[in-house]
Amino acid sequence: MITKRKLAIVTAVVIAQIFLWVVLLEKVLIHNHTFVSIGDSASQSLCWLGKIFEAIRRSKIVLWDFTTQAGISFIGELQTAPLYPLALFFGLVANPELPRTVDLFLSVHFLIAAFGLFAFGRQIGLSNPASFLSSAIYAYGTTYTIRVNGQPNLFVSLSWMPWIIWGAHSAVTSITRRDFFIYCFASAFFLGFCFLAGHVHAVVISCIISVVFNFSQIVIERKKRDFLKLFMWGFTSSVLALLLTLPQILATQEYMKLSYKWYGPGYTEWPHVVPFKEFVRHHLHLADISTIITGCSVNALDGGTLYFTLTGLFLSAGSLFFLGKQSLLRGPLIACLVTMACSLAFAFSATWPFGLIFNKIPLVNLIRVPARGLFAFGFAASLLAGFGLDAILVAINYIKITHKQLSVFKSIVLLIVILLLACELLKWTPSHTSRKTESELSGVNLTLNDPMINKLKELSASAGSCYRYYAAGEDAPANAPNLFSLLSVNGYRSSRTKAFHEYFDFNPMSEKADALGIKWWVSRNRIKDLPIVANINGKFLHERNAPPVFWQPSKDNNKHGLVIEKITWEPNSVFVHLKKPVMGLIVFGQVFYPGFKCFADGKEVPIMSYTHLMAIDLKKPIRDLNFVYRPKWLLPSLLISATTMVFIIVTYVLILQSKKSRSVKV
Secondary structure (H helix, E strand, C coil), X not given: CCCHXXXXXXXXXXXXXXXXXXXXXXXXXXXCEECCCCCHHHHHHHHHHHHHHHHHHCCCCCCEECCXXXXXECXXXXXXXXXXXXXXXXXXXXXXXXXXXXXXXXXXXXXXXXXXXXXXXXXXXXXXXXXXXXXXXXXXCCHHHHHHHHCHHHHHHHCCHHHHHHHHHHHHCCCEHHHHHHHHHHHHHXXXXXXXXXXXXXXXXXXXXXXXXXXXXXXXXXXXXHHHHHHHHHHHHHHHHHHHCHHHHHHHHHHHHCEEEECCCCEECXXXXXXXHHHHHCCCCHHHHHHHHHCCCCCCCCCCCCCCCHHHHHHHHHHHHHHHCCCCCHHHHHHHHHHHHHHHHHHCCCCCCHHHHHCCCCCHHHCCCHHHXXXXXXXXXXXXXXXXXXXXXXXXXXXXXXXXXXXXXXXXXXXXXXXXXXXHHHHHHHHHHCEECXXXXXXXXXXHCCHXXXXXXXXXXXXXXXXXXXXXXXXXXXXXXXXXXXXXXXXXXXXXXXXXXXXXXXXXCCHHHHHCCEXXXXXXXXXXXXXXXXXXXXXXXXXXXXXXXXXXXXXXXCEEECCEEEEEECCCEEEEEEEEEEEEEEEEEEECCCCEEEEECCEEECCEEECCEEEEEEEEEEEEEEEEECCCCHHHHHHHHHHHHHHHHHHHHHHHHCCCCCECCC
């Protein structure tokens, strides 16, 4: 039952969190600044979210991308996050202006993380002020914070990490079966959201912290029965989360088995474990320890920082007060210290034998950069600061003054701590997360207003939108076609299918460039025998004599383009209406990938592989072609996912309505 006092506390916490959020992110919220910066933020997340937003406004979910890498699975790579519920929601209700929507979408996840850490702080016994302080440090003053403009999809996934850990701890410490299953169901949803948000590393890190933290606390408090509850939580929530996210899991598994994944110097194959030498090469060094004070980025690949504010660092020393006390906070405190130790061992993986151990642990060895262990460090360090604040408040109770004087003294101490932290965050957070919207460093203008892309849009429209172009990432934004429905054979992604990687030879004079329908080629050097259409900022835009993406081979091995009257590119299908009927072998200049169906004049025809490309063999003349990406796993997995969701909701309601609560006997 919610009392008036509890309601007042909840209201105060919500208001305080929103107030802090507005103060620290004010410039982004009024769109004077943006999180979108040069790099993954502008080249990937801005474009992918724009594609998702545009599709959902038309009541579609993007599964396939015809616009980059000559056609590639959009859902398969996972990082694009086409099934993430919050992305779909923002696409439906937010301002249609893309940068504003992306910034607001990312801003909301600061609140999600802050509320999650506050809930976890309260769950492990921290006071309301200490929990609020910990949540403020984690959300706005750690390595998690600066990930928002470095790699937004990882940032969004990590926002759910405190909630996953909260669900695990709540389930393990629950007393009744009713509560245990409620927290397992909640964890399943949070795990699902974390995964669907676009980064499996966040899921792995969240699960590791959940296990390490709870296992440590169980050992310290000697509650042996809780070991089985921890196992049951892991099994139950994982199975439910797997069923809830089954469409995404099946798409990712299928795609990754057929693809190479980039890890820096080269590519990996399924199951995409980074070579040990490369893994340890990008660890933290002793010099990086200074970032805990400076707030600068570590030198390791992928960046990050040990910083969790100087206020938090000072308070964390006070947390050791509880180590010598047999208080309720002693177990969670030691669990925090163990979590920090494990995270630092991972971050400094070159230190023997840590790297060898981590590189052999399944799932853990999917994390390609040791510096990502700092996410766990920032999480635990923020809680440590909360323990320190509570230690100070407890120590004040030993002062021999009146109760009223104690209250005043505690209020003064809290006010000083809050002011110190606020001053730090106001100086550190905005400068490390956002840039002026009009600044060159914002990345927005470079992607949305690139002159080469504008010229290609003009050429593509005049040519009927049935030709592709090639431009290196430094010559034109690689994923801009996601936003403007251009057709490119390039694309900035962390993976590519083996078939495409081994087929396309990056040669502007090759027959393979013809087969893919590449009509325009951007280069910083002039290409002999190719006419120049434009010279934009020192980059040459050449025109090739190539057929459109739909063509027919002749007996003399030439490629004759189909005469297309109308072509319509949808997120998961392409419709072609020809000027005159054709029959025989027709090639679609897209590398063969399972899951496609083709309909000729409304009747399904089988798709075959022709020199690694998609093709159909028509026995009678037709005028309409429709290639649709409709994988076999899609409908069954959606049905299983929906059934699981209904089961969880119905069971959850029945549990809430149950009058009897039995003790968990495990």
